Amino acid sequence: MAKGNILIADDDAAIRTVLNQALARAGYSPRATGNASTLWRWISQGEGDLVITDVLMPDENAFELIPRVKKLRPELPVIVMSAQNTFMTAITATERGAYEYLPKPFDLNELVAVVGRALAEPRKKSQRLTPDDNEGMPLIGRSPAMQDIYRVLARLTQTDLTVMITGESGTGKELVARALHEFGKRKTGPFVAINMAAIPRELIESELFGHEKGAFTGAQNRHIGRFEQAEGGTLFLDEIGDMPMEAQTRLLRVLQEGEYTTVGGRTPIRTNVRIIAATNRDLKQQIDQGFFREDLYYRLNVVPLRLPPLRERLEDISDLVRHFLAIAEKEGLPPKSVEPGAIERLKRYHWPGNIRELENLVRRLSAIYAQDIITTDMVEAELASTTRPAFDNQAEQPGDLSESVERFLNDYFMGFGQELPPPGLYNRILKKVEFPLITAAITATRGNQIRAADLLGLNRNTLRKKIRDLGIKVIRSPGG
Numbered sequence: 001m002a003k004g005n006i007l008i009a010d011d012d013a014a015i016r017t018v019l020n021q022a023l024a025r026a027g028y029s030p031r032a033t034g035n036a037s038t039l040w041r042w043i044s045q046g047e048g049d050l051v052i053t054d055v056l057m058p059d060e061n062a063f064e065l066i067p068r069v070k071k072l073r074p075e076l077p078v079i080v081m082s083a084q085n086t087f088m089t090a091i092t093a094t095e096r097g098a099y100e101y102l103p104k105p106f107d108l109n110e111l112v113a114v115v116g117r118a119l120a121e122p123r124k125k126s127q128r129l130t131p132d133d134n135e136g137m138p139l140i141g142r143s144p145a146m147q148d149i150y151r152v153l154a155r156l157t158q159t160d161l162t163v164m165i166t167g168e169s170g171t172g173k174e175l176v177a178r179a180l181h182e183f184g185k186r187k188t189g190p191f192v193a194i195n196m197a198a199i200p201r202e203l204i205e206s207e208l209f210g211h212e213k214g215a216f217t218g219a220q221n222r223h224i225g226r227f228e229q230a231e232g233g234t235l236f237l238d239e240i241g242d243m244p245m246e247a248q249t250r251l252l253r254v255l256q257e258g259e260y261t262t263v264g265g266r267t268p269i270r271t272n273v274r275i276i277a278a279t280n281r282d283l284k285q286q287i288d289q290g291f292f293r294e295d296l297y298y299r300l301n302v303v304p305l306r307l308p309p310l311r312e313r314l315e316d317i318s319d320l321v322r323h324f325l326a327i328a329e330k331e332g333l334p335p336k337s338v339e340p341g342a343i344e345r346l347k348r349y350h351w352p353g354n355i356r357e358l359e360n361l362v363r364r365l366s367a368i369y370a371q372d373i374i375t376t377d378m379v380e381a382e383l384a385s386t387t388r389p390a391f392d393n394q395a396e397q398p399g400d401l402s403e404s405v406e407r408f409l410n411d412y413f414m415g416f417g418q419e420l421p422p423p424g425l426y427n428r429i430l431k432k433v434e435f436p437l438i439t440a441a442i443t444a445t446r447g448n449q450i451r452a453a454d455l456l457g458l459n460r461n462t463l464r465k466k467i468r469d470l471g472i473k474v475i476r477s478p479g480g
């Protein structure tokens, strides 16, 4: 006996044949049509246990059909396929009540697996998702890598699951966290972001959970923590890898028990907050080195979401450039177009700073050149100026490093709202720069401190002292 009757609608006969064969081979009984009206007739006659439909059909768009199907037969799972692979297609499919969205081309095994899952699941009522502003979709890019992300996001918006977003700096982690909030069930609640790397370690617990008046020296008033601010909404824990151990322990308890106490407080406070965490570090490595709690990692990593670096989705560059030019234009800069060769040149760059770097570059290009077309030569000149090595002795002008320090400081000050950070800022910030610098020199010289001191231009004893003070581990490897 067949495992289930599948109705297929696609105006492409080749796709119908392929799907028919694959599903029949997997033990289902498929039936296919090339138009929406036949599909609707079958559905209204009570046929089929599951529907697979393309979005664009000659007589009707599946997005218009699905709500009718859901009304008539809410239990019938509908899988939507589409070659128009944008974030909005994924979101719209889910919003209309599709069980799953499959961007074309897809793997047939995947389709068969999705069908199996859909038929096995107890029937749920679909939840509607109504973004306030379809136009303002923030996520740009139609590469296969981004389509995978959109599909996961579309499903995740309907849940309260904890999500861990990983990806290099500038890949859009915060943007994705915001999209999850804005298109999710909690969109009417607050979205609160906190960057662990931007807050002094000793203040993180009080920032997260709040403190009572007099909880520690300097705590003159009761302070409302980010958990409380985010009540009913989403709390985005950025750079989670920088969270100190004690705060990790406290966070773990909140995740386990759904309640917390403020610093200096006794009464447990129940919390209703969705957690989204992000990191650009390798947390597994942090766990091995004893900097991150493994149990917390598994609590946070319920749904891992890895954002690909821009160099893995170079095909998105053209859409992104146009998007950033449009933003620049809205901000009052003159409208500009781009020479195809310029896009090709951008695709040959390796984008260590990812989308943020591309965004800055487009912004500069639209601001500094008077011409209304961005040429390959302009791109070449800009790339040459940003990719000059940071320690090049003629490179006196501020490069990427001071830009990222500036960004860091902005976030850092924002972390304090109206208040000033605690004293001792100069040394704290210098340490932040010294740590990666010295670590890099030691790694480059394979743990040879004498060569590292030469490379840095530091006295050997000074380097030794800094290594000790900063708690840097030196492991000497062969050749070092």
Ligand SMILES: Nc1ncnc2c1ncn2[C@@H]1O[C@H](COP(=O)(O)OP(=O)(O)OP(=O)(O)O)[C@@H](O)[C@H]1O
Pocket (backbone or CB within 6 Å): 138, 139, 140, 141, 167, 168, 169, 170, 171, 172, 173, 174, 175, 176, 238, 280, 323, 355, 356, 359
């Ligand atoms: N898919 C995208 N479409 C459009 N803009 C994007 C996209 N991804 C990122 N951006 C833009 O790139 C910039 C960097 O994104 P974001 O701050 O979310 O990155 P991040 O991964 O959180 O970076 P960091 O790790 O440095 O905090 C932002 O201005 C964001 O608007």
